[in-house]
Amino acid sequence: MLVGSMRSGAAIGRSVFDQSSPGFGWTTASGCLRFGVRGAAGPGHRQGAAISRHEVPTTVVNEFAGSFECLIILRKTRQPPVARVGTAVLPSVLATAPPVVIDWIFAAKGVHPSEAWSYPKVHVALTGATGFLGLRLVRELLGRHRSLTVLAHAGSSSALGRITRFLELTDASPELIAELPERLRVVETDLGQPRMGLSAADFERLADELDVIWHSAGNINLDDDLARLRRVNVEGTRNVLELAAAGCRRPIVNHVGTAFVGGARRDGVVYEDELDDTHGFENGYERSKYEAEVLVHEWSVAHGRPVLVLRPSILVTDLPAHPELPEHPLRFIDQILRAALSTVGLGGLHIPEGNRPVVRLPGQPHGHLNLMPVEHAARVMVQLANVKSSRRVDTYHVVHDHDVPTTTITAVMERLVPIKVELVEKRLLDPSPLEAVADLYPGFTPYLSHRRRFDDTRVRTVLGPELSGIRVDLDYLLAGVRPKQTTESSSWGR
Numbered sequence: 001m002l003v004g005s006m007r008s009g010a011a012i013g014r015s016v017f018d019q020s021s022p023g024f025g026w027t028t029a030s031g032c033l034r035f036g037v038r039g040a041a042g043p044g045h046r047q048g049a050a051i052s053r054h055e056v057p058t059t060v061v062n063e064f065a066g067s068f069e070c071l072i073i074l075r076k077t078r079q080p081p082v083a084r085v086g087t088a089v090l091p092s093v094l095a096t097a098p099p100v101v102i103d104w105i106f107a108a109k110g111v112h113p114s115e116a117w118s119y120p121k122v123h124v125a126l127t128g129a130t131g132f133l134g135l136r137l138v139r140e141l142l143g144r145h146r147s148l149t150v151l152a153h154a155g156s157s158s159a160l161g162r163i164t165r166f167l168e169l170t171d172a173s174p175e176l177i178a179e180l181p182e183r184l185r186v187v188e189t190d191l192g193q194p195r196m197g198l199s200a201a202d203f204e205r206l207a208d209e210l211d212v213i214w215h216s217a218g219n220i221n222l223d224d225d226l227a228r229l230r231r232v233n234v235e236g237t238r239n240v241l242e243l244a245a246a247g248c249r250r251p252i253v254n255h256v257g258t259a260f261v262g263g264a265r266r267d268g269v270v271y272e273d274e275l276d277d278t279h280g281f282e283n284g285y286e287r288s289k290y291e292a293e294v295l296v297h298e299w300s301v302a303h304g305r306p307v308l309v310l311r312p313s314i315l316v317t318d319l320p321a322h323p324e325l326p327e328h329p330l331r332f333i334d335q336i337l338r339a340a341l342s343t344v345g346l347g348g349l350h351i352p353e354g355n356r357p358v359v360r361l362p363g364q365p366h367g368h369l370n371l372m373p374v375e376h377a378a379r380v381m382v383q384l385a386n387v388k389s390s391r392r393v394d395t396y397h398v399v400h401d402h403d404v405p406t407t408t409i410t411a412v413m414e415r416l417v418p419i420k421v422e423l424v425e426k427r428l429l430d431p432s433p434l435e436a437v438a439d440l441y442p443g444f445t446p447y448l449s450h451r452r453r454f455d456d457t458r459v460r461t462v463l464g465p466e467l468s469g470i471r472v473d474l475d476y477l478l479a480g481v482r483p484k485q486t487t488e489s490s491s492w493g494r
Ligand SMILES: NC(=O)c1ccc[n+]([C@@H]2O[C@H](COP(=O)([O-])OP(=O)(O)OC[C@H]3O[C@@H](n4cnc5c(N)ncnc54)[C@H](OP(=O)(O)O)[C@@H]3O)[C@@H](O)[C@H]2O)c1
Pocket: 127, 128, 129, 130, 131, 132, 133, 134, 151, 152, 153, 154, 156, 157, 189, 190, 191, 192, 215, 216, 217, 218, 219, 220, 232, 256, 257, 258, 259, 289, 311, 312, 313, 314, 315, 316, 326, 327, 329
């Protein structure tokens, strides 16, 4: 039996870790808790990451409860225990506790003290960790797990380097950045290949180590060739599911889908339990992601295993563009329009307001699109992963509480380049030379005609009506989509 003590700070703002005992310490600076444990076998102690106070209950506590038989005895300093609480009560205790000493008693057999982090001992792997979403998932997951296995894309540049750079550019703590080589294990894979390109022995060894697999890798090029899209999005998912099937610990699969499996349905409401192809698809990407979700359902039934399906809408950020970060999914708007103006000899010119060339695009002036801040999406996804599973496929729409009018998208275009955009009902039969080349890439243009809404009742039911508080408007979108050199108010360091 391991007994650790967790002391709260009379000394606010600094670690009060007790160097002499194999226990936990915490600091209450800025409302954060910080956990650490002294390794009985090694010198010194290790320090866990800061976890915001309100996040402790659903993450540490629930996962502890799943991993260890955990009893908490709460008592006032130097007083005998005044309360004995179960893990269900701990959230409210932590939320309101005055300086106290909390002793944790782990009746976990075989848990070595040096392994008894405040983080539960759950082995988590993640595909797509270097992507626009994946990097934010890594950040969230590192706040909850001691280590992560990154199933990186073989042949791409260093995944550890890219993750480190992202965390540096987004103001992660120096401690976290210094710990990355120790906390991240990189395994190079090609998801499109059988066994992810690993040898049979490596594939099985990897499978047997895992408790949770996050699958976020994908090909998000809406207009790519369907065979190429299927290779990563469908075959990649199949191979991830095979990894999960092979694992002796029966790892949970958290699959990142997309709300756009709703397909070419342009009006009405798309519900979280819907998955059909009756409306067809706007592009090959949607079709491939639909096929991947169908696979997930078939696998779940065949193996009797739960899967969490997380369906974000279009992911956006107001973090300014940076050459070392994955491209913002809407950056193509700027790139295509600039290239189009250059093609017709108007590139780089100052064109007075009244003389701007008109670009007519098929679309709905009363249409709207759901755009979800990627940082918030990652946070919601990781919270949903802590919700009790139905043991089947649980699907959630990870979407913003307000849609963005299509006219805001056209306003973004007009602010990026000197054109005037008009949304027209039908595809043009008589395009001007500029219109002929300025069509947004064909896979995206149909979204300017969308007026559907994504229902997210399930998310609100399990997480509460918590709103992102982030307003996705013209300024927000411009901040993330503008090329770096024209961004005056870069705000690196968030
Ligand atoms: N972005 C959005 O607006 C959006 C919206 C809804 C849903 N989603 C879904 O969210 C997930 C993540 O999207 P994202 O925006 O992060 O995409 P992304 O920025 O394009 O990142 C894709 C990730 O997948 C990896 N990858 C690609 N091909 C691979 C392969 N053959 N083997 C192993 N890894 C491979 C990439 O690694 P390298 O960088 O090393 O190539 C990268 O880490 C996808 O499943 C996507 O369908 C995205």
